Amino acid sequence: MAIAVEILHSGKALVLKVQADSLETDNVAAFRAAITPLLDKSAHFVIDLSEVEFMDSTGLGSMLSCLRIVKSKGGSLRLCSLTSEVQQLFEMVMMDRVFEIFDTPEQALAK
Amino acid sequence: MRILVADDDVLSADILIASLRSMSHEVVFANNGGDAWRLLQQEPFRLVILDWVMPEMDGMEVCRNIRSMQANSYTYIILLTGRTDRKDRLEALEGGADDFLTKPLDNGELVARLNVANRILETEEAVRRTNRELQQARQKEIELGATIQKRLLYSPPPRTTNAIETASLSIPSQYVDGDFCDFFAHGNEIVDVFVGDVMGKGVPAAMVGAGVKTGLQRCMISLLTHATNPGLPSPERLLQSLDDLVCDELIDLGTFLTLCYARFDSSDDSLTYVNCGHPKIVLWDSLSGVCRLLDTTNVPLGFSDAESYEQRTGRMHPGDLVLFYSDGVTDLKLPNGKRLGMNGFADWVECRAHLPLDEFLSEVEQLRLGGLAGLLTGDDFTCVAIRYRGAENEREGYLHLWADSGSLRKVRNYVKLAASKSDVGFSDPEITELLLAVQEAASNAVRHARPGQKGIPIKVSAETQRDMFVVELRYPGVPFDIGSVPEPVLDGTKEGGFGISIIKKCVDDVAYVFQGDHNLVTLKKRPKGSGI
Numbered sequence: 060m061a062i063a064v065e066i067l068h069s070g071k072a073l074v075l076k077v078q079a080d081s082l083e084t085d086n087v088a089a090f091r092a093a094i095t096p097l098l099d100k101s102a103h104f105v106i107d108l109s110e111v112e113f114m115d116s117t118g119l120g121s122m123l124s125c126l127r128i129v130k131s132k133g134g135s136l137r138l139c140s141l142t143s144e145v146q147q148l149f150e151m152v153m154m155d156r157v158f159e160i161f162d163t164p165e166q167a168l169a170k
Numbered sequence: 171m172r173i174l175v176a177d178d179d180v181l182s183a184d185i186l187i188a189s190l191r192s193m194s195h196e197v198v199f200a201n202n203g204g205d206a207w208r209l210l211q212q213e214p215f216r217l218v219i220l221d222w223v224m225p226e227m228d229g230m231e232v233c234r235n236i237r238s239m240q241a242n243s244y245t246y247i248i249l250l251t252g253r254t255d256r257k258d259r260l261e262a263l264e265g266g267a268d269d270f271l272t273k274p275l276d277n278g279e280l281v282a283r284l285n286v287a288n289r290i291l292e293t294e295e296a297v298r299r300t301n302r303e304l305q306q307a308r309q310k311e312i313e314l315g316a317t318i319q320k321r322l323l324y325s326p327p328p329r330t331t332n333a334i335e336t337a338s339l340s341i342p343s344q345y346v347d348g349d350f351c352d353f354f355a356h357g358n359e360i361v362d363v364f365v366g367d368v369m370g371k372g373v374p375a376a377m378v379g380a381g382v383k384t385g386l387q388r389c390m391i392s393l394l395t396h397a398t399n400p401g402l403p404s405p406e407r408l409l410q411s412l413d414d415l416v417c418d419e420l421i422d423l424g425t426f427l428t429l430c431y432a433r434f435d436s437s438d439d440s441l442t443y444v445n446c447g448h449p450k451i452v453l454w455d456s457l458s459g460v461c462r463l464l465d466t467t468n469v470p471l472g473f474s475d476a477e478s479y480e481q482r483t484g485r486m487h488p489g490d491l492v493l494f495y496s497d498g499v500t501d502l503k504l505p506n507g508k509r510l511g512m513n514g515f516a517d518w519v520e521c522r523a524h525l526p527l528d529e530f531l532s533e534v535e536q537l538r539l540g541g542l543a544g545l546l547t548g549d550d551f552t553c554v555a556i557r558y559r560g561a562e563n564e565r566e567g568y569l570h571l572w573a574d575s576g577s578l579r580k581v582r583n584y585v586k587l588a589a590s591k592s593d594v595g596f597s598d599p600e601i602t603e604l605l606l607a608v609q610e611a612a613s614n615a616v617r618h619a620r621p622g623q624k625g626i627p628i629k630v631s632a633e634t635q636r637d638m639f640v641v642e643l644r645y646p647g648v649p650f651d652i653g654s655v656p657e658p659v660l661d662g663t664k665e666g667g668f669g670i671s672i673i674k675k676c677v678d679d680v681a682y683v684f685q686g687d688h689n690l691v692t693l694k695k696r697p698k699g700s701g702i
Contacts, residue, residue, distance in 0.1 A: 084613045085575040120665035144602045157662035
């Protein structure tokens with residue numbers, strides 16, 4: 060399954076949109092390869108997950124990996140526009156307490 | 171013409187050089203044999219005039235050195251000598267001299283000798299030019315032949331079928347030959363694959379290969395539209411028909427070919443094949459993880475005009491890997507100097523058969539590079555790899571598929587469809603939970619059932635049992651102890667370890683059982699509402 064990460068907005072924070080309907084075992088390596096170089100381009104990030112209708116534990120692991128990289132540089136990473144399925148996964152494993160999650164990119168940037 | 175003159179007698183050399191220059195020749199002078207030889211090693215001269223007796227190196231020694239030197243063009247050698255003895259002159263001719271000039275120099279004789287030299291050098295140059303042109307034309311013909319072979323004799327696999335996934339590696343030797351490969355797709359369920367190899371090399375072998383391939387296509391069309399018995403012919407009937415068409419001609423031409431014809435039928439998971447003397451099919455069984463060689467059934471076409479063709483049929487499982495290959499593969503040399511052979515190739519395949527086909531063929535390419543032992547060219551090298559996928563839709567209440575990471579979506583879709591068709595009455599969040607549990611269980615199977623391997627055959631069933639929706643996953647591999655998995659760390663400091671926890675949270679009951687030779691994972695989920 061193809062995956063791409065699009066830069067939506069570049070200002071105080073970089074807004075990155077995941078362009079795939081799932082983030083799972085099949086495409087998680089491609090996702091990591093696509094996003095890792097972008098994490099050097101800013102200190103603060105918002106990841107838009109509006110297109111991702113399915114995420115499994117490996118997809119979740121890749122999100123945690125991004126968070127760890129950004130935090131190690133003193134930056135921040137927020138998530139926005141989670142589909143109900145992905146929101147459900149985050150709540151199930153209590154990752155909604157680990158990540159800052161917003162309804163829209165604008166809300167994530169406003170804070 | 172540039173001429174090298176070597177003579178230690180300066181007076182005699184001056185007269186010779188003056189004569190040559192008066193005839194518009196360019197002259198380079200050396201006053202001993204050693205200098206002459208050094209000059210010849212630095213640059214070529216078409217004509218060399220050497221005094222026989224010189225210090226350091228005499229004319230005969232320079233002459234022999236010139237003849238032992240690899241050169242792109244011929245050097246014409248004239249020896250200057252006062253000797254008229256027949257024995258001396260014969261010795262000089264044996265040593266490589268072309269002609270003689272007698273001292274003291276006669277200008278008329280010099281002109282005549284130079285004319286002879288010029289004629290011979292021009293003839294020699296014309297022969298060389300013709301040879302070079304012939305060689306270039308031959309090379310062009312070989313390249314053109316190789317292109318024709320690639321386009322006419324190797325056909326790409328069909329894209330219209332899901333039953334098999336195909337990849338092939340074909341590396342022609344520097345010669346054209348008669349290896350060929352083609353496919354017939356019959357709808358979405360049946361695919362025929364055939365590979366052949368005509369005895370010998372060169373354009374004749376390639377033409378026989380093209381002729382047989384076309385003949386096979388004609389036979390297929392003829393049998394499909396047969397007046398009294400139309401329909402898809404069995405491989406043995408097709409081969410019999412091909413034999414009738416081409417065998418006598420092959421015998422007349424004094425040639426033969428090996429041919430393997432195989433049919434994959436995903437409607438009944440079968441492989442039916444006829445193998446006429448081609449290297450044995452390697453079949454890797456995805457359930458057992460073991461490779462075996464399928465027996466040859468007939469002698470090559472063109473051996474006998476009374477051959478009766480016999481086909482064999484076997485059961486296929488999703489994920490089985492089938493390999494057709496040329497003897498360029500089995501003739502490879504191992505590091506210990508032994509030939510790889512069919513059994514050696516099957517052993518080599520066994521631990522790599524799980525790889526995605528492109529990765530598998532990359533490994534085959536590496537095997538070839540290692541097995542050529544530094545030789546730049548080898549025999550024609552063909553390997554056609556078929557991953558049997560099967561129908562990949564529900565049959566007899568279950569889905570059986572080759573599950574690599576790219577197939578997990580198919581498992582989810584199957585369970586989602588089954589849940590939506592049932593009367594369980596799951597809510598959307600409950601469906602999400604069910605699919606998450608199935609994904610984690612299937613992903614766990616792919617990653618851990620055969621450590622280090624990238625795929626596993628999984629049989630999935632999904633059905634309602636009393637008040638529960640039950641999903642079962644069966645797959646081979648090592649047993650999995652769910653009790654040994656630690657609880658996940660939920661503070662964000664660990665990226666992994668969530669899978670089993672997610673399964674437990676998403677379904678009411680999860681059980682991992684090892685039954686003889688396979689794992690059975692059972693996931694049970696009951697709707698929270700009134701449900702069933």
